[in-house]
Amino acid sequence: MSALRAVPIPEEAPRPQTYTAKAVAAQSPTSGMAAITIPRREPQPKDVQIEILYCGVCHTDVHFVHNDFAAIMPTSYPCVPGHEIVGRVLKTGSQVRKFKQGDLAAVGCMVDSDRTCSACRSGEEQFCASQPTFTYNAPDKYLGGMTYGGYSQSVVVDEDFVLHVPKNLDLAATAPLLCAGITTYSPLRHAGVKSGQKVGVVGLGGLGHMGVKLAAAFGAEVAVFTTSPSKAADAKRLGAHEVVNSKDNAEMLKRANTFDFVLDTVPVKHETTPYINLLKVDGTLTFVGAPNEPLPLEVAGLIFGRKKVAGSLIGGIRETQEMLDFCGKHNVTADVEMIGVNEINQAYDRLLKNDVKYRFVIDLASLK
Numbered sequence: 001m002s003a004l005r006a007v008p009i010p011e012e013a014p015r016p017q018t019y020t021a022k023a024v025a026a027q028s029p030t031s032g033m034a035a036i037t038i039p040r041r042e043p044q045p046k047d048v049q050i051e052i053l054y055c056g057v058c059h060t061d062v063h064f065v066h067n068d069f070a071a072i073m074p075t076s077y078p079c080v081p082g083h084e085i086v087g088r089v090l091k092t093g094s095q096v097r098k099f100k101q102g103d104l105a106a107v108g109c110m111v112d113s114d115r116t117c118s119a120c121r122s123g124e125e126q127f128c129a130s131q132p133t134f135t136y137n138a139p140d141k142y143l144g145g146m147t148y149g150g151y152s153q154s155v156v157v158d159e160d161f162v163l164h165v166p167k168n169l170d171l172a173a174t175a176p177l178l179c180a181g182i183t184t185y186s187p188l189r190h191a192g193v194k195s196g197q198k199v200g201v202v203g204l205g206g207l208g209h210m211g212v213k214l215a216a217a218f219g220a221e222v223a224v225f226t227t228s229p230s231k232a233a234d235a236k237r238l239g240a241h242e243v244v245n246s247k248d249n250a251e252m253l254k255r256a257n258t259f260d261f262v263l264d265t266v267p268v269k270h271e272t273t274p275y276i277n278l279l280k281v282d283g284t285l286t287f288v289g290a291p292n293e294p295l296p297l298e299v300a301g302l303i304f305g306r307k308k309v310a311g312s313l314i315g316g317i318r319e320t321q322e323m324l325d326f327c328g329k330h331n332v333t334a335d336v337e338m339i340g341v342n343e344i345n346q347a348y349d350r351l352l353k354n355d356v357k358y359r360f361v362i363d364l365a366s367l368k
């Protein structure tokens with residue numbers, strides 16, 4: 001990730017009319033979250049205005065609120081997090097073709113990109129050469145300042161970055177698909193995970209539990225590597241074939257050289273050698289967890305086995321819709337614990353203690 005630079009907006013550029021929306025924000029890394037009122041733009045011709053019904057709580061929200069990425073993406077306060085958004089269309093601009101008032105709609109981690117670079121043209125807006133406009137804490141080209149996320153009553157987004165929600169899925173349990181779902185779907189798909197392969201998922205939290213469900217849905221044999229042995233029964237219920245205590249070296253070594261693909265979702269600094277050891281020749285360890293410090297890497301473990309380490313960032317808009325459609329077809333949603341806005345601070349504390357089963361989702365009706 002390169003540092004975010006605010007896009008300068010010419011003084012003379014006309015700013016759209018705004019309305020106010022209730023939201024929940026952090027005012028500093030240590031303030032906790034509290035109610036705030038934010039401006040949203042009135043829908044422009046290509047915009048969809050969405051009443052937010054549910055928003056998932058991603059560990060990335062906690063990182064940003066705590067300014068964990070200060071060195072590469074400093075947090076601008078007030079910070080309204082939230083990029084797992086589902087709701088109903090309130091209003092559409094005159095040129096909107098894909099949505100109409102009353103439709104279900106979803107928004108993930110991005111609300112815009114330059115649309116012209118090679119990444120955008122190939123449908124990988126998450127790697128936009130000019131930086132995608134992330135749903136929160138990114139320069140807002142319409143209003144100036146920074147974008148505000150989904151812990152809010154409503155949001156206004158260009159229709160090209162709004163997703164269709166499968167009608168058969170529980171709406172609250174669909175919200176986490178917009179980040180945790182696509183962030184695990186995309187690397188599993190890019191690795192070509194399929195029936196007959198062995199996949200490891202490291203960390204059974206929001207991302208990890210979606211990784212288990214999706215890898216199992218792709219037909220793989222799935223193992224969960226957890227620091228919380230108490231989650232073993234849940235892991236099996238979610239689709240894992242085996243559960244391994246990652247702190248037990250003997251159990252880890254027993255499984256050396258047997259995995260095609262391992263997905264690491266851990267949000268803090270940790271050893272990598274035990275997971276590299278799990279890989280077969282030509283196997284890949286992909287990181288989606290985003291610790292804010294460098295991880296140790298013993299290259300000998302890679303050399304002896306032509307093993308690969310990789311990273312992955314969410315997924316493009318086209319792939320996100322593909323993931324939602326896949327989840328609709330296979331009836332895959334997140335396991336959620338619903339909270340009101342007044343429980344967000346407690347939910348953040350619990351996330352830091354690995355105590356989430358398996359995604360907190362905010363019921364925005366509690367903000368009314």
Ligand code: NAP
Nearest residue numbers: 059060203204205206207226227228267288289290313314
């Ligand atoms: P989460 O719900 O808090 O889950 C993280 C899990 O990691 C925990 O439940 C725990 O599982 C495990 N863990 C925590 N501390 C650990 C430690 N010290 N050693 C080993 N395992 C540990 O978090 P999340 O929402 O899934 O997000 C995970 C990470 O992915 C965050 O860093 C987030 O910012 C990042 N993320 C990246 C992308 C992307 O596009 N790459 C997208 C979204 C999120 P066990 O109890 O099973 O050990």
Ligand code: ZN
Nearest residue numbers: 058060179180
């Ligand atoms: Zn996220």
